[in-house]
Amino acid sequence: AAGVIQSPRHLIKEKRETATLKCYPIPRHDTVYWYQQGPGQDPQFLISFYEKMQSDKGSIPDRFSAQQFSDYHSELNMSSLELGDSALYFCASSLVGVRWRNEQFFGPGTRLTVL
Amino acid sequence: AQRVTQPEKLLSVFKGAPVELKCNYSYSGSPELFWYVQYSRQRLQLLLRHISRESIKGFTADLNKGETSFHLKKPFAQEEDSAMYYCAPGAGNMLTFGGGTRLMVKP
Numbered sequence: 001a002a003g004v005i006q007s008p009r010h011l012i013k014e015k016r017e018t019a020t021l022k023c024y025p026i027p028r029h030d031t032v033y034w035y036q037q038g039p040g041q042d043p044q045f046l047i048s049f050y051e052k053m054q055s056d057k058g059s060i061p062d063r064f065s066a067q068q069f070s071d072y073h074s075e076l077n078m079s080s081l082e083l084g085d086s087a088l089y090f091c092a093s094s095l096v097g098v099r100w101r102n103e104q105f106f107g108p109g110t111r112l113t114v115l
Numbered sequence: 116a117q118r119v120t121q122p123e124k125l126l127s128v129f130k131g132a133p134v135e136l137k138c139n140y141s142y143s144g145s146p147e148l149f150w151y152v153q154y155s156r157q158r159l160q161l162l163l164r165h166i167s168r169e170s171i172k173g174f175t176a177d178l179n180k181g182e183t184s185f186h187l188k189k190p191f192a193q194e195e196d197s198a199m200y201y202c203a204p205g206a207g208n209m210l211t212f213g214g215g216t217r218l219m220v221k222p
Contacts, residue, residue, distance in 0.1 A: 003158075033210075042201065042212045043159070056209045090159065103149070104210060106159040 002026055004107035006091050012113045013081050021076040021110045025093030031055065032074040033104055034066060035090040043090060049074055050096055078112075086114045117142050119213035121202055127219045128192050136187040136216045138176075138202030146204035148185045150176055151212075153199040162187075162200070172196070192220045 005024040013019050025032050031050045035043040036059075045058035049068035060066075063081075068074045078085060088111050092104035118141040128134055140146070148165040163171045165178040165185060176187045185202060197220045202213040 035212075042214050045209050045211065048209065058209065092159075103161055103164065104205075105161070106151075108158045 004091055004093050004105055006089075006107035006110050008110060009108065010111050010113075012115065014115050015081055015083065017081050017114075019078045019081060019112060021078070021089055021091075021112070023074045023076070023091030023093075023107060025072050025074070025091075026105055029093035029095045029105070030072065031094045031096050032068055032072070033092040033094070034060075034074070034076050035092065037088045037090060037109075038084075039087070041087075046076070081114045083114050086112060088112075117146075117204065117206070117211045119202055119204060119211050121200075121213035121216045123216045124214065125217045125219065127221065129221050130194055131191050134187075134189045134192045134196070134218065134220075136200050136202075136218065138185045138187065138213055140183050140185065140202070140204045140213075142183075142204050142206065142211075144206055146206045148176070148178055149203045149205060149210070150174070150185075150187050151201045151203055153201070155198070159201070192218075194220045194222055196220050 007022045033048040034046040037043045046060040047066050048056045052068045064078050066076045088109045090109045091107045094104045120139045150162040151159050152162045153159045174189045199215050201215045203210040
């Protein structure tokens, strides 16, 4: 079965650069979520989109922005990168409207290293 | 504020021993409750959800609303159960992850 796809899997950037992470949800899923997991930390919710509209917002810095496109893929844009942004960024998708709307399916993550 | 507590960072047991991974939550409303598992070098995946009352890979979890707990249990641990386990209440479109418990099952 198709799973959530994230690209790139690894990304190395320098301070003050920008980065764009991509997420391709499971086909027919309408909701995408972004999480950040720093070294030794638990995943922290950043932001989610339902039907291309932002649905919830967590601890996402103002330097980050995200959107969901017409084909339901999502991109997380990160500007003015800081060393503390080094983390594993997970994307998850779900199908809202079914009984267990919060059952989220996770991608493998993008490991971002800021030097 | 939404909060999830998994008091044990690491739980080490021998194969065949019972396992209980604790989870306590503080959540407004009536959240859905999930356990997610992450095996070595694999993605996070759903293990079980409270509403379905199912047993997956021998694991069960009972929601205790009085104690606001959702502990994960397995009567006989197997080596392949070694992984990181996250308790995650969900409300709206958001999951809140606990700190995770690393389960190590020794032969």
